[in-house]
Amino acid sequence: MKIDRWCKIVQSAIVGPRCVLCRAPAPLDPAICSGCRAELPWLDRACAGCALPLPGDAQTTHCRHCRPTPRFEHAVAAFHYDEPARWLIARLKFNGALAHARVLGDLLGTRIAGATPESERPDALVPVPLHPAGLRRRGFNQATLIAERLAQALDRPVTPRAAARVRDTPPQRELPAGSRAANVRGAFACRGPSPAAHVAIVDDVVTTTRTAAALADALRRAGAQRITLYCVARA
Known part of the structure; x- marks a missing residue:
């Protein structure tokens, strides 16, 4: 090597x-x-509360799920989960193409810069953690690698130890949508106070938001007052 x-x-x-x-x-x-x-499948119109793709002619900034109560205070995704973004993510995640984390972090940073004023950006980045067993199996956490690159673009600290995955849950992609909330409920815990009042959760792909929401619950219990969601791709 x-x-x-x-x-x-x-x-x-x-x-x-x-x-x-x-x-x-x-x-x-x-x-x-x-x-x-x-x-690249750039995501041009998305829900401001969960980054779900919206129709190009949508007259609202939030999807029907987030209109009563947004899932996050703000959410940004760079791409639809389509090719070739899907390939870039898969090669990073399953084939160890670590250079892709740099590319994806830079591209996500470009999208955030165009979507979020400097004054509204978070004070710290929290990558979605892997369980220690999952980290041993993969050898790295792709969300942490992307967050570390994104931190350079946004000039914000990344805090990979702010939260831990305390249950080795099955991958969400292997479960039906109706089982995903229960799978990650209580799966995360913070190791201390939230690293900042306004934090951003960083992940590679968001499908149902269940994982990010479970992590957000743990961060709020630790004192976070505002939670933003940043992801490379939104399914």
């Missing part, structure tokens, strides 16, 4: 950075060419 890493460093120094999708020349940050970037 070390030899492979050094070969990639030498190659990058000789030919320059390459697009992670088509291998054409690309800027270093993010490592994606303008053509592929334009073809």
Whole structure:
């Protein structure tokens, strides 16, 4: 692995950075060419309370679930969970393509910069934690890697130890939608006071918001007063 890493460093120094999708020349940050970037499934209209995609002609800022009570004070997603964003996430999550975390964090940062004024951004980022057993199986937490890159773009601290997953729950993707809330209920706990009054939960993909909502409950119990949701893709 070390030899492979050094070969990639030498190659990058000789030919320059390459697009992670088509291998054409690309800027270093993010490592994606303008053509592929334009073809990404950018999420242009989404619920301000949970980032659920809204119709292009929607006359409201919130989905029907969030109109009475928004699930989060603010929510931003960069993409629909479609190709090629889905491939970038899957390669990071299941194949250890760690460079994709840098690309996804940069792209999410671009979307947040365009959607959220500086004064309304959170004071700290909290990546969705893995259970220690899950972390041992995967070897890394993709949400933490994305949050660490996003922290540089937003100039905010990332606090990966602010919360812990205290139950080794089955992956949400393996369960029907009706079972997901119970699966993560009580799955998170904070190790101390909330790292800030306004925190942002960071994840790679959000489908039903059940995982993020369970983490938000733990953060509110620890003293967080405002919770924002940032995710790379929203299904």
